[in-house]
Amino acid sequence: MTAAARMPRLAERVASVAPSATVEMSERIRQAQVAGREILPLASGDPNLETHPQIVAAAHRAMLAGETHYGPAAGTPALRAAIARRLSGRAGIAYDASEILVTPGGKFAVFAAFMVALESGDEVLLLDPCWVSYGPGVRLAGGVPVRVPALDRLDPGMLAAAVTPRTRMIVVNSPANPTGRVFTREELAALVALAERHDLWLLFDQVYADLTYEPGAFAFLQALPGAQGRCLVADSLSKTYGMTGWRIGYLAAPEAAVKAALKVVQHSIYCVPPFLQAGALAALALPEFVIDGYRERFRRRRDRAAAVLDALPGFSCPRPPASFYLFPKVPGDDKAVAAEWLERLAIAVLPGSAFGEAGRGHLRISLACDDEVLEEALRRLERHYRG
Numbered sequence: 062m063t064a065a066a067r068m069p070r071l072a073e074r075v076a077s078v079a080p081s082a083t084v085e086m087s088e089r090i091r092q093a094q095v096a097g098r099e100i101l102p103l104a105s106g107d108p109n110l111e112t113h114p115q116i117v118a119a120a121h122r123a124m125l126a127g128e129t130h131y132g133p134a135a136g137t138p139a140l141r142a143a144i145a146r147r148l149s150g151r152a153g154i155a156y157d158a159s160e161i162l163v164t165p166g167g168k169f170a171v172f173a174a175f176m177v178a179l180e181s182g183d184e185v186l187l188l189d190p191c192w193v194s195y196g197p198g199v200r201l202a203g204g205v206p207v208r209v210p211a212l213d214r215l216d217p218g219m220l221a222a223a224v225t226p227r228t229r230m231i232v233v234n235s236p237a238n239p240t241g242r243v244f245t246r247e248e249l250a251a252l253v254a255l256a257e258r259h260d261l262w263l264l265f266d267q268v269y270a271d272l273t274y275e276p277g278a279f280a281f282l283q284a285l286p287g288a289q290g291r292c293l294v295a296d297s298l299s300k301t302y303g304m305t306g307w308r309i310g311y312l313a314a315p316e317a318a319v320k321a322a323l324k325v326v327q328h329s330i331y332c333v334p335p336f337l338q339a340g341a342l343a344a345l346a347l348p349e350f351v352i353d354g355y356r357e358r359f360r361r362r363r364d365r366a367a368a369v370l371d372a373l374p375g376f377s378c379p380r381p382p383a384s385f386y387l388f389p390k391v392p393g394d395d396k397a398v399a400a401e402w403l404e405r406l407a408i409a410v411l412p413g414s415a416f417g418e419a420g421r422g423h424l425r426i427s428l429a430c431d432d433e434v435l436e437e438a439l440r441r442l443e444r445h446y447r448g
């Protein structure tokens with residue numbers, strides 16, 4: 062008998078959760094590269110942006126200055142204030158530093174939101190297809206994810222029909238992973254109305270909000286009338302600044318909810334390392350044209366890749382209005398197509414069904430890779446499908 066077979070039972074809450082499809086694919090690619098097999102990585106949401114040298118220098122200075130101890134659990138006052146200022150400016154509504162909690166990545170902000178809002182057995186509506194971590198996050202917090210199909214349009218009637226006395230929250234991600242779609246003001250207003258009617262929390266995940274290609278068309282959910290008081294906003298510096306490894310994100314919410322989430326932070330991670338927060342402060346001080354430059358790179362890749370994919374026989378690839386993802390409809394079973402690309406073309410992407418039933422028949426292709434990698438992948442695809 063192995064040691065593992067003798068160990069006590071694992072908690073069902075954790076054992077029942079599937080591993081992250083995106084993280085697992087990144088691990089597979091890393092292992093293949095170690096084994097000498099080159100795979101073109103179009104699966105990861107880690108933008109190929111070098112962290113700006115001013116960010117690195119600020120963190121270095123902070124380390125040398127001794128900011129290597131526990132810091133304020135909610136985040137340093139300077140960073141909370143800077144986040145509140147930038148968020149207020151972008152969303153067009155006022156946030157105070159007391160309404161900001163610094164978290165290790167947007168992922169923990171999402172997790173903390175589930176922890177503070179859900180009682181055991183509470184239901185959370187997810188708009189399918191959606192980011193792979195919402196369902197498991199809800200389960201880890203003791204809740205029950207309920208998926209509502211919303212690939213191309215949000216049907217308010219269908220959403221309303223999914224509400225039960227146990228429903229506690231709706232999760233909205235705009236711009237959305239995996240589709241790159243942006244929810245319209247009208248769609249969001251319908252969600253706010255539903256949330257008001259049933260007294261629900263709205264979790265708004267806006268980690269891709271800096272990567273919208275038609276900024277005028279983008280609506281921040283919390284800025285809609287009646288929304289801010291029931292809105293838990295999760296955001297991150299990962300995607301905007303190429304800082305995925307720094308693990309810096311935040312939760313913006315009514316102060317009482319921030320105070321509740323602070324207890325989750327205090328009793329789990331204590332705080333985000335202060336020297337990393339010094340780096341984050343430097344990021345927020347960068348001029349906006351730095352972000353404009355990053356966005357432009359992704360826009361060029363989106364235009365190029367969507368045009369090539371859309372022209373492949375049996376494919377349909379509209380250009381999404383935001384994010385660095387494409388979500389083309391592909392001929393055949395998405396898992397089979399993704400496996401074929403991996404085995405025969407050494408191109409790693411994710412099957413759309415990894416993001417939920419409504420994603421079936423699609424692939425999620427990430428353009429967060431290098432230009433050369435993308436070009437080589439497009440060459441291989443054209444050769445493969447056109448002969």
Ligand code: PLP
Nearest residue numbers: 106166167168192238297299310
């Ligand atoms: N939310 C969405 C929709 C994401 O796609 C991701 C990362 O892929 C995150 C949140 C979390 O990112 P991070 O924890 O790096 O801030």
